[in-house]
Amino acid sequence: MSAQISNPSSSIAFKLLLAAGDLVLLYLALWLALALRYQNAPDWLTFLEHAKPFSAVYILWLILFYTNNLYNLIRLRDQLNIYFDLARALTLGALIAVLVFYILPTSDLTPKRLLIIDAGILGIMLIAWRALFTKIFSNILPLNKVAILGITIRSLELGRELLSNKNSGYRLVALVGDGDQKITAPANLKEIEIVENPLNLLQHIKRDGINTLVVASDSLKQSLLNQLFEYLPLQVKFYNLPDFYEELTDKVPVTRLNRGWFLNNINETDKITYDFVKRVIDVVASTILLAVLSPIILLSVLAIAIDSRGPVIYRQKRVGQKNKIFTIFKLRTMVQGAERTGIQWTQKQDTRITRVGYFLRKTRLDEIPQLVNVLRGEMSIIGPRPERPEFINELAARIPFYQTRHLIKPGLTGWAQVKFPYGASVEDAKEKLQYDLYYIKHRSMLLDLSIIIRTIVTVLGFQGR
Numbered sequence: 001m002s003a004q005i006s007n008p009s010s011s012i013a014f015k016l017l018l019a020a021g022d023l024v025l026l027y028l029a030l031w032l033a034l035a036l037r038y039q040n041a042p043d044w045l046t047f048l049e050h051a052k053p054f055s056a057v058y059i060l061w062l063i064l065f066y067t068n069n070l071y072n073l074i075r076l077r078d079q080l081n082i083y084f085d086l087a088r089a090l091t092l093g094a095l096i097a098v099l100v101f102y103i104l105p106t107s108d109l110t111p112k113r114l115l116i117i118d119a120g121i122l123g124i125m126l127i128a129w130r131a132l133f134t135k136i137f138s139n140i141l142p143l144n145k146v147a148i149l150g151i152t153i154r155s156l157e158l159g160r161e162l163l164s165n166k167n168s169g170y171r172l173v174a175l176v177g178d179g180d181q182k183i184t185a186p187a188n189l190k191e192i193e194i195v196e197n198p199l200n201l202l203q204h205i206k207r208d209g210i211n212t213l214v215v216a217s218d219s220l221k222q223s224l225l226n227q228l229f230e231y232l233p234l235q236v237k238f239y240n241l242p243d244f245y246e247e248l249t250d251k252v253p254v255t256r257l258n259r260g261w262f263l264n265n266i267n268e269t270d271k272i273t274y275d276f277v278k279r280v281i282d283v284v285a286s287t288i289l290l291a292v293l294s295p296i297i298l299l300s301v302l303a304i305a306i307d308s309r310g311p312v313i314y315r316q317k318r319v320g321q322k323n324k325i326f327t328i329f330k331l332r333t334m335v336q337g338a339e340r341t342g343i344q345w346t347q348k349q350d351t352r353i354t355r356v357g358y359f360l361r362k363t364r365l366d367e368i369p370q371l372v373n374v375l376r377g378e379m380s381i382i383g384p385r386p387e388r389p390e391f392i393n394e395l396a397a398r399i400p401f402y403q404t405r406h407l408i409k410p411g412l413t414g415w416a417q418v419k420f421p422y423g424a425s426v427e428d429a430k431e432k433l434q435y436d437l438y439y440i441k442h443r444s445m446l447l448d449l450s451i452i453i454r455t456i457v458t459v460l461g462f463q464g465r
Helices: 008-038 044-067 079-103 112-136 153-164 198-208 222-229 241-249 259-265 268-307 355-363 370-375 389-398 402-407 415-419 426-442 445-460
Strands: 144-149 170-176 193-195 212-215 237-240 313-319 325-331 380-382 411-413
Touching: 008 044, 008 112, 044 079, 079 112, 079 445, 144 153, 144 198, 153 170, 153 241, 170 198, 193 198, 198 222, 212 241, 237 241, 268 325, 268 355, 268 370, 268 380, 268 445, 313 389, 325 370, 370 411, 380 445, 389 402, 389 426, 402 426, 411 445, 415 426, 415 445, 426 445
Parallel strands: 144 170, 144 212, 170 193, 212 237, 380 411
Antiparallel strands: 313 325
């Protein structure tokens, strides 16, 4: 089979097949969890005793799987992100199960260890099931076939992004002129069809199955707009370039923005309840983490003192919310006097970093003292990383809208930190700003949970800077 799934009934059938597999794995995971918990294969009565209350939990889990894109056939191709979606759904599912079993008990069961074992086994099996499903049906899973209308530097960048991101679920099919352009495709876009006359777009939509049209031109003729309006019954989805770029890359194209974009997309009054809840979580979480991590802090302090001379706690001025300057606390990772020749970016393989400092940076343990900044209200656990005032002046002069990242509190970790490697240049700062703006626009408890999960993966994988 080679033709992609295109009609709704086929799509529903494949989603049901995927969900049916999940349903089987839910109960198989429970059986295996019982076997591991009690070191023996459970008998039928024991299994049924547990299956009844767990069934209520599993119904809620299946709903969570759906709302977290786990049945989005297009997104299935993006294996990395689907795993993070799964981790987020299972984390929320475990919290819901706690409520069901402990706060609102419906049975005599309080399966503490069993619940953890069950979620762990299920996560592994769901990952394997989706990998197998994707491999079996890779040739027929649906694709969003994209045409870009309007050839500009930015739209060509978007085209290259589409071609490089093979697992996004989007395939670039055509570049379309706006009626006034003579198009010469760049060398790296030679395989893409060129449609110079936009009036011929309809035949390409029908022939090539184009279902996504990205309008990259800022000024279209009224006749062309009228024609695009006629495409609505064809179930073509329309995007402007910034919105599509955002959906594809999880970042905002800062060079394409104007002040109107911020007025339309950034509304801080909508976040009052979220910010209050987030502050409560910050205080509770930072207090608990400081207590739990205190032995690690002590060991790190001793290691720093033995490894190199100088204070173990490093203080540095940073720019926070509303451009307020505050003092950040870190475990020292560089030799004393590292900036005696002047302030500079930290580079890869920086010789100023000590042996202990290298380990602390890789595990991000050097950031633990910033929990004090969180308690003091200067930072949040999640937000854009605070930058030094000396760098802010340069970056704000060279990167449009750079100061808008200071609309919210800076964070210990953030969307830019988990999506982009450590930056040490103006160009890197611009790239990170695009992720920061995405977070500012979309920040929510679900996105925060995604960032926490990705941060844990980064720390455990020693992927810090």
